[in-house]
Amino acid sequence: MNTTEIFTSELPVGEKLSIKRTRFEPLEKTNNKIKRISIVSGIHGDELEGQLVIYLLATWLKNNSDKLKGIVDIYPSVNSLGVDSITRGFPLYDIDLNRAFPGSSNEFLPGQVVFALANDVKGSDIAIDIHSSNIFLREIPQIRINKEFSKSTLPLAKELNCDFIWIHDAVTVLESTFSHTMNSMGTKTLVVEMGVGMRLTKAYGHQLLLGILNLMKKEGILECKEDFVTREAFNSEVGEVYYLNAPKSGLFIPALDHCAIIKKNDKIGDIVDPLTGTIFATLIAPNDGILFTLREYPVVYEGSLIARIFGDNSGKN
DSSP states (O other), X not given: OEEEEEEEEEOGGGOEEEEEEEEEOOSSOOSSOOOEEEEEEOSSTTOOHHHHHHHHHHHHHHHTGGGBOSEEEEESOTTHHHHHHTOSSXXXXXXXXXXXXXXXXXXXXXXXXXXXXXHHHTTOSEEEEEEOOOSSEEEEEEEEEEGGGHHHHHHHHTTSOOSEEEEEOOOGGGGGSHHHHHHHTTOEEEEEEXXXXXXXXXXXXXXXXXXXXXXXXXXXXXXXXOOOOOOOOEEGGGSEXXXXXXXXXXXXXXXXXXXXXXXXXXXXXXXXXXXXXEEEEEEXXXXXXXXXXXXXXXXXXXTOEEEEEEEOOTTOO
8 A cells, every 4th residue: 555646736824735645555566567546535615424435445445455456546535625625616726627637737726636636547447436415415325427438338327326327418527527528538437427526425335336336246346255235226328317306495394314215296395494494395206216316505595406207107197
């Protein structure tokens, strides 16, 4: 195990920006080509779920170093300034790092950071980019795949022990993300979204750890007797994603648990006015399915996303 500084820059007041990577390698050296997987988190500074997953993975690898047959690189905190200041974007520049790829060594500081990351991860066989939701929404563990790259990435996604695989069409903004950049460079890259911003969901962290270990075993990066039992994910290829937005502003009170299996016309929750004791609106499920996104922050405004439901479209009018 060795830790390397992949990027550094001097900051005002004598401080320094430092982006670090830790590498785990097999104990026994070989002349044969071995596989490499990179696990990335913290591109958004307010997303901490990935740091827990990477901590659990690093602990497992340290305790099972004899089972490692490939290279595992971990990048826990790409946007370290954002993590330190509890800021989603890159501080001072007011920019989303996941809209700045591929960057350049001659760009402004955020562009230099993403360029350094992309070039350090480049050459990996697989990369996993772990995200949380923002502070407003909670997501079940899910994998989001660009349809352009789904032929090569979908088989990998099925091994990751997540609840939902969302295959979406490409849009222009995705070209400036880490995952699109790495897939374009030939590294099969998956985006995991889970939990909620600024928090840790321990159950989700352990769930994804099992998925990563399972994938590494299937890909020959691990050699062990352990059977990492994983679940079969719902797949958006065989259904449709439904969005529920707030028709009124107010306080959202959920009626269902996150990740619930629901039926058409089930009550999702109410939007209420605490001042008058009035129910402004009752939100109803448009279809059978699984509630994979649910509003976490209760104050809502007209148009705010309340929930996303994945279900079949056979009953759609």
